[in-house]
Amino acid sequence: MITVANLSKRYGDKLAVDSLDFTVRPGIVTGFLGPNGAGKSTTMRMIVGLDNPTSGDVTVNGSHYAEHKAPIHQVGALLEAKAVHTGRSAYNHLLAMAATTGISKQRVDEVIDLVGLREVAKKRAGGFSLGMGQRLGIASALLGDPEVVILDEPVNGLDPEGVLWIRNLLRSLAGEGRTVFVSSHLMSEMALTAEHLIVIGRGRLIADVSVAEFTASASSKSVRVRSPQATELRDLLADDNVSIASSERGLLEITGLEPADIGDRALRAGIALHELSPQQASLEEAFMELTRDAVEYHATTTSGADAR
Amino acid sequence: MTTTLEKAAPVAAKHRPVPSSLKVTQARVVRSEWIKFRSLRSTVITMAAGAIAVIGLGLLSAAFASGTISSPDGGGGPPGGNDPTGISLSGVMLAQLIIGSLGVMMTSGEYTTGMIRSSLAAVPKRLPVLWGKAIVFAGVTFVVMLAATLVAFLGGQAILSGAGVASASLGDTGVLRAIAGSALNLTGVGLMGIALGALLRSTAGAISTLFGIVLILPGLLQLLPSSWNANIGPYLPSNAIESFTTVQAEAGSTMLSSGAGLAVFAAWVVVLLAGAAVLLKRRDA
Numbered sequence: 357m358i359t360v361a362n363l364s365k366r367y368g369d370k371l372a373v374d375s376l377d378f379t380v381r382p383g384i385v386t387g388f389l390g391p392n393g394a395g396k397s398t399t400m401r402m403i404v405g406l407d408n409p410t411s412g413d414v415t416v417n418g419s420h421y422a423e424h425k426a427p428i429h430q431v432g433a434l435l436e437a438k439a440v441h442t443g444r445s446a447y448n449h450l451l452a453m454a455a456t457t458g459i460s461k462q463r464v465d466e467v468i469d470l471v472g473l474r475e476v477a478k479k480r481a482g483g484f485s486l487g488m489g490q491r492l493g494i495a496s497a498l499l500g501d502p503e504v505v506i507l508d509e510p511v512n513g514l515d516p517e518g519v520l521w522i523r524n525l526l527r528s529l530a531g532e533g534r535t536v537f538v539s540s541h542l543m544s545e546m547a548l549t550a551e552h553l554i555v556i557g558r559g560r561l562i563a564d565v566s567v568a569e570f571t572a573s574a575s576s577k578s579v580r581v582r583s584p585q586a587t588e589l590r591d592l593l594a595d596d597n598v599s600i601a602s603s604e605r606g607l608l609e610i611t612g613l614e615p616a617d618i619g620d621r622a623l624r625a626g627i628a629l630h631e632l633s634p635q636q637a638s639l640e641e642a643f644m645e646l647t648r649d650a651v652e653y654h655a656t657t658t659s660g661a662d663a664r
Numbered sequence: 665m666t667t668t669l670e671k672a673a674p675v676a677a678k679h680r681p682v683p684s685s686l687k688v689t690q691a692r693v694v695r696s697e698w699i700k701f702r703s704l705r706s707t708v709i710t711m712a713a714g715a716i717a718v719i720g721l722g723l724l725s726a727a728f729a730s731g732t733i734s735s736p737d738g739g740g741g742p743p744g745g746n747d748p749t750g751i752s753l754s755g756v757m758l759a760q761l762i763i764g765s766l767g768v769m770m771t772s773g774e775y776t777t778g779m780i781r782s783s784l785a786a787v788p789k790r791l792p793v794l795w796g797k798a799i800v801f802a803g804v805t806f807v808v809m810l811a812a813t814l815v816a817f818l819g820g821q822a823i824l825s826g827a828g829v830a831s832a833s834l835g836d837t838g839v840l841r842a843i844a845g846s847a848l849n850l851t852g853v854g855l856m857g858i859a860l861g862a863l864l865r866s867t868a869g870a871i872s873t874l875f876g877i878v879l880i881l882p883g884l885l886q887l888l889p890s891s892w893n894a895n896i897g898p899y900l901p902s903n904a905i906e907s908f909t910t911v912q913a914e915a916g917s918t919m920l921s922s923g924a925g926l927a928v929f930a931a932w933v934v935v936l937l938a939g940a941a942v943l944l945k946r947r948d949a
Contacts, residue, residue, distance in 0.1 A: 405788040406781055406949040422788035426686040433785055441704065441779040448703035449782075455696035456786045457686045496782060500686075 357382055357535055358403060358504060363412035365398050365559075372398045374559035375412070380537045382503070385530045387550030387567070388539040391647050395559040396539040397435065400508050403537075404433045416504055426457050432497035433506040438489050439496075442482025446473055446492050449481060453499055467495040472521075486513030494525075504535040511545060523549045543643035547571065557647045571639060579615050581608045582631035589627050593618065609635070690792050697796035701804065704773075707766065711804065714762040714850065715812040721755030722816030723823065730827030748832040749842050749911045752820025753813060756846045756909070760878065763805060763850045767857025768870040770797050771940075775865040784949045794944055797858055798937065802851050810847035817843055838911040841922060845908040848926070852933045853878060856901070859936035862944055877932075878902055894918050904928040 358380040365373040373395040401407040405421040424430045471491040555563040598612040774780040824831035860870040907925025
């Protein structure tokens with residue numbers, strides 16, 4: 357359980373985190389979403405006491421992180437892939453971390469196997485790829501068998517197999533009753549992994565919703581209709597409350613009518629339909645819509661604008 | 665959630681139950697810092713280089729002083745002056761630079777690689793990490809450098825007496841103090857490096873500041889009016905070090921007594937470490 361209460365962090369004259377309030381519950385994967393620069397990493401750093409809040413409070417399982425007697429058993433965190441000395445081997449890095457709280461060598465070996473770094477465990481971490489660095493960071497986070505797992509952009513730099521592995525790992529950690537808090541700027545990734553979402557932008561809370569609610573609110577009423585008599589169908593359905601767009605011949609995008617309604621009326625008018633399918637706005641689109649005003653760094657090139 | 669709840673929660677085969685006494689303690693952090701220290705090839709090599717500098721340059725100077733070898737043009741006196749102990753310990757100066765840099769890298773290396781975030785997340789009280797580094801570094805450095813200065817002294821004196829030149833023995837007044845003092849000197853300069861690395865978080869910045877304080881400050885002081893120089897000079901680290909590492913003080917020297925010099929040098933180390941501790945506790949990692 358992570359409790360964030362009225363949390364703010366100011367760097368100079370920039371308010372990186374602005375009066376955040378939310379709770380991360382055990383037993384589920386909670387996604388922490390926001391555009392780049394939204395304040396996700398800063399919030400996570402404050403949870404584990406690396407940065408001090410300017411005001412407000414954050415506790416883990418009821419206490420400040422630094423007050424726990426065995427902190428890495430309470431919270432395992434991956435904050436940056438390479439929070440590791442480049443000259444030290446993965447094994448020795450984990451061994452040094454383990455020694456601070458009396459964790460055995462066997463546990464070090466276990467987490468090395470768990471993240472699949474056995475073959476490179478004795479090699480210098482400086483030579484690791486981004487993906488291997490992420491795996492080492494995750495091994496570090498799991499070392500203390502913690503109740504709360506915090507991962508900042510864990511899928512960054514992982515290959516598809518690694519991404520799938522992370523997804524399953526996060527779900528199984530949550531399934532064991534742990535609190536799992538994962539940041540990402542990819543809505544689609546979170547939709548597959550998380551049950552609950554906390555969305556922030558420019559340091560402020562934008563949404564604190566379940567993934568199911570978010571998905572439902574994201575779906576639009578658009579229906580895609582393909583018909584050889586598209587022009588007649590357009591005339592038939594035209595109404596003030598209905599908007600019809602056509603991007604190619606014989607294809608209509610209709611908003612404001614249910615698919616059943618369109619099908620029935622086409623039948624009565626004797627118009628053949630070759631396709632009638634309800635469309636959902638992609639989650640990524642819904643996320644962009646939600647955070648549009650809060651995006652810190654807009655692309656300014658015209659090609660970027662055209663791509664939308 | 666509490667630990668009792670966690671034990672009740674279903675645990676996958678991969679996860680072992682958490683044993684009850686897994687508190688972070690200073691002793692455990694020292695152990696962790698020892699693992700960190702020995703698992704970096706650069707630390708081990710640098711420490712060895714420091715020992716080689718002490719022994720190698722000490723023996724070389726003794727060989728020069730004894731006339732066993734001489735420079736081609738025959739010019740220049742032996743390093744270390746006419747004091748046989750000083751001659752055999754003349755490598756300590758170079759070792760100061762090497763061990764001082766090692767101290768800096770103990771802390772600045774964690775900042776430049778990002779390791780510090782792992783270290784402080786594991787030990788969020790933070791200060792045990794600084795003390796752990798200082799304890800491990802001071803312990804290893806003092807033992808290794810004491811061995812090195814002893815070898816340099818004994819080897820150097822053997823060369824000198826073998827050539828029939830004036831030599832010293834361990835029992836002579838001030839000799840043991842100079843040998844142990846040289847090991848303390850190197851340990852203290854390294855600890856100043858640890859503090860500066862933590863304060864400045866940059867290897868280059870901390871190394872140049874350290875060398876500035878230890879090597880350049882006395883030279884700069886010469887530019888000031890002589891009364892200032894006489895009043896401030898003895899309290900600079902390099903001059904304080906000299907007071908407890910030399911057997912024979914030069915005539916007319918304004919040097920502190922060896923006890924006072926050691927105290928002044930220790931004060932420099934303590935003040936810098938205290939400053940590092942305050943900022944480590946206060947600043948964002």
